[in-house]
Amino acid sequence: MKRTTLEALLAGKRQLDYRQQYTYITGLLETGRIRPLKASGKNGKKPALYREYWLEEEKKDVSPLLEELRYRLVPSISIDYYLAHPEVYDEERPWVRLLDAWLREKRDGSLYPESVNERSFEIWGREKFLTKEQGKKILKHCGISMEMLGIYETTEPLSYYAHTRTVPQNLLILENKDTFYSMRRHLLDGKERIFGVPMGTLIYGAGKGILRSFQDFDLCVEPYMTDERNRIWYFGDLDYEGIGIWERLAELCQPQREIRPFCPAYEVMLQKAERVKNLPATKEQQNRRIGEGFFGYFPKETAERMKRILEKDTYIPQEILNIMDF
Numbered sequence: 358m359k360r361t362t363l364e365a366l367l368a369g370k371r372q373l374d375y376r377q378q379y380t381y382i383t384g385l386l387e388t389g390r391i392r393p394l395k396a397s398g399k400n401g402k403k404p405a406l407y408r409e410y411w412l413e414e415e416k417k418d419v420s421p422l423l424e425e426l427r428y429r430l431v432p433s434i435s436i437d438y439y440l441a442h443p444e445v446y447d448e449e450r451p452w453v454r455l456l457d458a459w460l461r462e463k464r465d466g467s468l469y470p471e472s473v474n475e476r477s478f479e480i481w482g483r484e485k486f487l488t489k490e491q492g493k494k495i496l497k498h499c500g501i502s503m504e505m506l507g508i509y510e511t512t513e514p515l516s517y518y519a520h521t522r523t524v525p526q527n528l529l530i531l532e533n534k535d536t537f538y539s540m541r542r543h544l545l546d547g548k549e550r551i552f553g554v555p556m557g558t559l560i561y562g563a564g565k566g567i568l569r570s571f572q573d574f575d576l577c578v579e580p581y582m583t584d585e586r587n588r589i590w591y592f593g594d595l596d597y598e599g600i601g602i603w604e605r606l607a608e609l610c611q612p613q614r615e616i617r618p619f620c621p622a623y624e625v626m627l628q629k630a631e632r633v634k635n636l637p638a639t640k641e642q643q644n645r646r647i648g649e650g651f652f653g654y655f656p657k658e659t660a661e662r663m664k665r666i667l668e669k670d671t672y673i674p675q676e677i678l679n680i681m682d683f
Contacts, residue, residue, distance in 0.1 A: 361412045363400060366391070375402060382406055389413060419443040422450070431460045435500030445498065452495050455481050468507040476508050514577050515570045516561040520544045522579065525586035526557030529619060530567060532593030532602065536675045537561040543683045551683050552621035554590075558582060562593070568605055585613075592619040595626055595663060596672030597643040600651045607650065618654050625682055626673050627662055636671035 366385070367378050385391045390413050397409035422443050426436040434457060439446035446453065459480045471479065477487040486492040487508070496502070518541045529551070531537040540551055540559050549555055560567075575583050591606060593599035607616045630636060652660035666673065 358411050358413055360394065361391075361410055363406055363408050363410070366410065366412075379404055379406060417444075417447070419447070422446055430457050431464075433460055433501070433505070435498075437500075438498045449495050449498065452481060452486075452491075453499060456495070456499060456501070470507050470509050472511045473503075473508050474511075476506055480506075509573070511573075515574075516563070517578070517582075518544070518559045519557070519579070519581075520549075520559070521557045522581045523557065524581050524584040525588070526581075526584075527554055528558040528560060528582060528587055528589045529556055530560045530562045530589065530591045530606070530616070531675070532562050532564060532567075532591075532599055533675045534561060534563070536592070536678065539678075539680045540683060543680050548683070552619075552625065554619075554621060557587075562591075562602070564598075565602055567602065568609060571606060571609055574610075589614055589616050590619040591616050592622045592675065594672060594675050595623060595666065596639060596674075597645050597647055597667065598640070599672075599675075600647045601644055603651055604648060618651055620654055622678065623655070623663070624659065626675075626677055627659065629677050629682070630666070630673045633677075636666065636669075636673060639667070639670045639672050 363382070366382065370378050370381055373381065382391075386393070391410040392413075393407040394409040394411060395407065397407055399405040400408055423440065426439050426443075426446060430436060430453070434453070439449075439453075473487050474484040477492065478484040480486075481492070483492075487496070487503075516537075518537075529540070531540065537559055540556075543551065544556065544559070563570075570577070589610075591603045593602055603616065603618060610616050652663065655663070
């Protein structure tokens with residue numbers, strides 16, 4: 358229902374005299390097509406008519422849409438939402454029909470995993486369709502999940518330095534960029550070990566970014582890095598966030614891989630921290646809920662020293678170490 362004026366209703370009846378125009382308007386009133394908006398006042402003529410009206414819009418016949426929903430879409434598309442909201446289906450129909458056509462084509466099971474943007478273009482001819490609200494809404498209305506479309510999320514590729522590709526080897530994940538570059542320089546200078554441990558590959562974790570990258574570890578690294586005989590280590594800031602990153606990474610990689618804290622580096626961090634009078638304060642809004650798993654890799658006395666630093670609301674940044682320490 359929308360608001361309209363007497364002039365708009367009579368726009369196509371200018372050739373009629375007023376009596377005929379009046380008869381036309383009263384006919385609309387009697388059939389319920391319009392209702393007077395009494396607050397608008399009358400036009401001052403005899404017989405009088407109101408100046409404005411509520412216009413009842415004609416309802417579209419949705420029976421063809423309902424028939425299409427019930428009998429012409431593949432069974433994997435849920436029709437419950439659209440049966441209850443045929444006007445929404447009328448609006449979204451072009452996109453739903455493209456999805457239907459694609460699902461029919463894949464009935465033989467020939468579904469190879471693709472990235473979100475690749476699959477989006479394949480189905481709708483729009484590479485960003487599924488990353489926008491409209492695409493997500495249509496999938497929800499159709500009861501179709503991303504998994505059903507054979508989609509994988511793309512992540513930022515891992516940045517790493519391969520000092521050697523022999524296997525088995527040690528791979529070291531580093532939380533921060535400065536330490537990654539310094540350790541890389543150390544290896545490029547002809548060194549083979551870091552804190553006495555032979556090191557084959559350094560991986561830049563970019564803080565929490567490593568959690569996204571490691572979800573596709575097997576897809577985005579060289580084959581030598583995925584050898585099950587390799588050992589993977591983690592080294593980051595000695596604070597709640599750094600330990601939390603290790604916890605989530607270790608959980609993410611189970612049971613295929615074990616990610617161990619790089620204990621020698623943390624030991625040297627603690628030694629150097631003893632010569633620092635005032636360690637930096639723990640950054641605000643860090644999640645302090647960490648478990649005991651990280652500390653279980655260290656001797657009891659070392660673990661207690663770490664905990665005391667954290668309990669004082671202080672931390673040791675990874676950058677306390679430099680190339681001369683390695």
